[in-house]
Amino acid sequence: MTDQPLALPGYPSRVRAFRTPSMVLRNVKPASDARADPAPMRWAIIAITIVFLILFIVAPLVNVFAQAFSKGLEAYIAAIRNPDALAAIQLTLIVAAISVALNLVFGVIGAWAITKYEFPGKSLLITAIDLPFSVSPVISGLVFVLLFGGQGLFGPWLQAHDIKIIFALPGIVLATIFVTFPFVARELIPLMREQGTQDEEASLSLGASGLRTFFKVTLPNIKWALLYGVLLCNARAMGEFGAVSVVSGHVRGETNTMPLHIEILYNEYQFMAAFAVASLLALLALVTLVAKIVLEGRAAKGSIL
Amino acid sequence: MIGAAIFRHKRRVIPGFGITMGTTLLWLSLIVLIPLAALFLKTTDLSFDQFLRIVSSPRVLHALQLSFGLSLAAAAINLVFGAVVVWALVRYEFPGRRVFDAVIDIPFALPTAVAGIALTNLYAENGWFGRLLAPLGIQVAFTPLGIFVALVFVGLPFVVRTVQPVLEDLEAELEEAAATLGASRWTTIRRVIFPALLPALLTGFALAFARAVGEYGSVIFIAGNLPNVSEIAPLLIVIRLEEFRYADATAIAAVMLLASFVILLVVNLLQRWSERRTREY
Numbered sequence: 220m221t222d223q224p225l226a227l228p229g230y231p232s233r234v235r236a237f238r239t240p241s242m243v244l245r246n247v248k249p250a251s252d253a254r255a256d257p258a259p260m261r262w263a264i265i266a267i268t269i270v271f272l273i274l275f276i277v278a279p280l281v282n283v284f285a286q287a288f289s290k291g292l293e294a295y296i297a298a299i300r301n302p303d304a305l306a307a308i309q310l311t312l313i314v315a316a317i318s319v320a321l322n323l324v325f326g327v328i329g330a331w332a333i334t335k336y337e338f339p340g341k342s343l344l345i346t347a348i349d350l351p352f353s354v355s356p357v358i359s360g361l362v363f364v365l366l367f368g369g370q371g372l373f374g375p376w377l378q379a380h381d382i383k384i385i386f387a388l389p390g391i392v393l394a395t396i397f398v399t400f401p402f403v404a405r406e407l408i409p410l411m412r413e414q415g416t417q418d419e420e421a422s423l424s425l426g427a428s429g430l431r432t433f434f435k436v437t438l439p440n441i442k443w444a445l446l447y448g449v450l451l452c453n454a455r456a457m458g459e460f461g462a463v464s465v466v467s468g469h470v471r472g473e474t475n476t477m478p479l480h481i482e483i484l485y486n487e488y489q490f491m492a493a494f495a496v497a498s499l500l501a502l503l504a505l506v507t508l509v510a511k512i513v514l515e516g517r518a519a520k521g522s523i524l
Numbered sequence: 525m526i527g528a529a530i531f532r533h534k535r536r537v538i539p540g541f542g543i544t545m546g547t548t549l550l551w552l553s554l555i556v557l558i559p560l561a562a563l564f565l566k567t568t569d570l571s572f573d574q575f576l577r578i579v580s581s582p583r584v585l586h587a588l589q590l591s592f593g594l595s596l597a598a599a600a601i602n603l604v605f606g607a608v609v610v611w612a613l614v615r616y617e618f619p620g621r622r623v624f625d626a627v628i629d630i631p632f633a634l635p636t637a638v639a640g641i642a643l644t645n646l647y648a649e650n651g652w653f654g655r656l657l658a659p660l661g662i663q664v665a666f667t668p669l670g671i672f673v674a675l676v677f678v679g680l681p682f683v684v685r686t687v688q689p690v691l692e693d694l695e696a697e698l699e700e701a702a703a704t705l706g707a708s709r710w711t712t713i714r715r716v717i718f719p720a721l722l723p724a725l726l727t728g729f730a731l732a733f734a735r736a737v738g739e740y741g742s743v744i745f746i747a748g749n750l751p752n753v754s755e756i757a758p759l760l761i762v763i764r765l766e767e768f769r770y771a772d773a774t775a776i777a778a779v780m781l782l783a784s785f786v787i788l789l790v791v792n793l794l795q796r797w798s799e800r801r802t803r804e805y
Contacts, residue, residue: 254615254699256709261616268612268624271605274653275677276630279642282652286645325551332544344548346792350556353784355738356636357758358777361765362559365566370770372562396555419538429539451633458635461740465762478637478741485641485745494645497638504633508626 283501286494298495306472307480307496313388314463314476315456318395322452326403327445331437333404334411335419345408351400356461359397363390363466386468391476394462399452406448407441414440447514454507458500560781567778570771578775583751584760588779591757594668595736598675599683602732603725606683613684614691632681636741643674644746666748671756674742679732686728687721690798694720723798727791734787738780 256264288295298304329348333341351359365371367384377384384390418440422432438445460478467474475483477496484493567575578584612618613625631639647654647664654665664670694717702712740758748754757780764773 254696256615260709264608264612265616265618267605268609269618269620271609272624272627275673276627276680278646278652279639279677280630280634282642282646283638286642325547328544329548329551332541332548335538336541336545338541338545344552346788347552347557350560350788353734353738353788354560355740355758355777355780355784357740357761358563358738358781361761361773361777362563364765365770365774366559366562368770370768372565393555397559400555416538423538432538454633454635458638460635460637461758464740465765478635481637481641482745490641490645493641497635497641500635500638504630504635504638507633508629511629512626 280501280505283494283497286490287498289494290491294491295495295498298489298492299499301492303472303475304480304492304496307475307477308499310388310391310473310475311457311477314391314395315453317392318399318456319449319453321396322399322403323445323449326407326448326452329404330407330411331433333408335416348404349401351397356398356459357465360394360462360465363393363397367393385466386470386474388474390466391463391474394466395456395459398459398462399455402452402455403445403448406444406451410441410444411437443514443517447511450507450510454503457503563774563777563781566770566774570775574771575775575778578772579779583755584757584772584776586752587755587757587760588776590668590671590755591737591780592783594672594675594756595733595739598672598679598736599729599733601676602679602683603729606680606687606728606732607721607725609680610684610687610691614688628681628684630681631678636678636739637745639677639742640674640745643677643742644670647673647746665746666754668747668754670746670748671743671754674746675736675739678739678742679736682731682735683725683728686731687724690721690724691717720801723794723801727794727798730787730791730794734784734791737783737787 299308333344364385366373367377367390368374369378369385371385384393418436419432422436423429427435457476458478459476460482463476464479464482467476467479469475469479469483471483477500481493481497481500484490484496570578579588609624609628613621613628644665645651647657647670649655649658649663649665651665654663657664662669664673698716698720699712702716703709707715738758740756740762743756744759747756747759749759757776761773761776761780764770764776
């Protein structure tokens with residue numbers, strides 16, 4: 220086992236973005252002729268890259284917006300102002316607010332525990348935190364059905380006490396917390412490890428309390444990475460489909476989140492309406508990506524200053 | 525005196541170890557470890573014979589074969605095109621390079637259900653791509669080929685974002701030395717650069733594969749979902765759950781979960797190899 224968290228999209232490059240000036244300057248390299256490729260190879264690789272990315276990645280995204288506005292702006296607004304769509308948007312916001320808040324608090328605590336102390340089994344703990352990434356979304360929902368569903372381990376007890384978890388808000392929140400569990404911690408761990416503990420030790424030796432040290436020293440050091448972790452966590456929480464689908468029960472206007480509402484509309488051949496709601500989530504994805512670029516730029520600039 | 529105390533207890537200089545570690549372990553257990561353990565506990569309700577009978581039934585076997593087979597194929601395509609894309613993004617300057625770099629994260633950021641309906645619409649008979657492919661006799665939507673396209677979509681960022689930082693960090697001296705010693709560009713790429721990238725390429729491949737095996741949202745719209753033809757394993761779990769056949773759902777899930785753990789282990793080993801490799805270079 221390595222004590223590096225698994226490489227996932229964006230993760231290693233962000234470590235780079237959030238590092239301090241000495242780390243950046245160390246890697247400045249002179250341009251080199253030995254690295255020049257023959258022109259035909261260069262053109263072929265650039266052409267393949269552009270065509271592949273446009274066909275496989277850009278086209279689906281553009282298609283979402285094209286279909287959403289295919290019947291004009293009025294139809295688009297009407298589709299979003301539909302009561303069921305509004306209920307789905309509201310539920311999605313509630314679920315995301317609860318699960319992101321909890322993952323934010325526990326993600327910071329976890330990253331702190333992992334990076335500020337030495338203890339045996341650290342790599343195992345990091346792997347355990349990463350587990351939800353390797354589990355199919357469907358299984359992430361299934362485990363909660365097995366625990367709290369009618370035939371589940373705690374099912375009879377919950378029924379006797381008239382508590383509803385599965386096919387209700389608590390189940391949706393639980394499944395969402397599960398799938399977004401690693402986001403905040405894995406965003407912070409590499410950065411906090413690189414930053415070490417000197418700053419905190421200095422603050423403590425000057426007489427600051429542990430909590431004061433965290434809020435005055437650690438938090439300012441990690442704020443951009445933390446913000447990006449929260450944004451990623453939020454994007455996934457609002458967009459989660461498989462896990463939520465298994466635990467929600469698909470009650471229209473009650474337990475339908477936005478992705479589930481999109482599925483229902485699509486299966487009812489209300490394609491335009493489905494794409495209209497989908498365009499909101501696509502917009503959220505775009506905002507998250509732009510925020511990533513801005514935050515990386517800001518972290519790099521901030522570290523140079 | 526105080527200095528000596530700090531020195532002796534270096535690892536406990538910063539307060540809060542007990543409370544933060546306790547909270548982390550408790551939260552992790554409640555949300556992740558206990559629920560996952562419940563799945564395996566539930567599997568033990570089944571006798572081994574029952575388990576085998578469920579998992580080896582033709583429909584389940586086909587779904588597992590389809591999920592794992594297509595995921596392998598998609599990860600392989602992502603490996604090849606991911607390597608090409610990384611090379612272009614890291615080594616060349618071309619118009620829109622930064623935009624194309626940002627675009628890589630779209631499959632990671634776009635909710636799977638949104639990707640699912642968008643891909644289906646693109647490749648349906650009257651869609652932008654479906655219209656062009658139909659005269660050629662190629663049907664993508666509602667066939668296993670559609671599943672493959674969706675899995676390529678979701679897997680690409682895993683290969684690119686794993687390999688990209690390794691290529692960026694590769695020392696220029698290595699290639700200069702190879703060139704100085706008379707190696708052709710092709711020989712340098714094959715004998716110097718490729719071996720250095722290999723661990724990252726394999727890690728990216730494994731991550732893309734792992735993601736594809738469990739993928740649900742972006743696949744079910746485009747798949748057609750015909751039993752024994754285009755029905756993936758995660759969908760079969762959902763179907764069994766909706767039929768209240770919990771034992772069946774649990775058995776299929778246990779097989780898939782076990783497979784994910786094996787992949788996770790392989791990825792861990794690959795990363796350890798990669799770190800050793802990096803130190804050598």
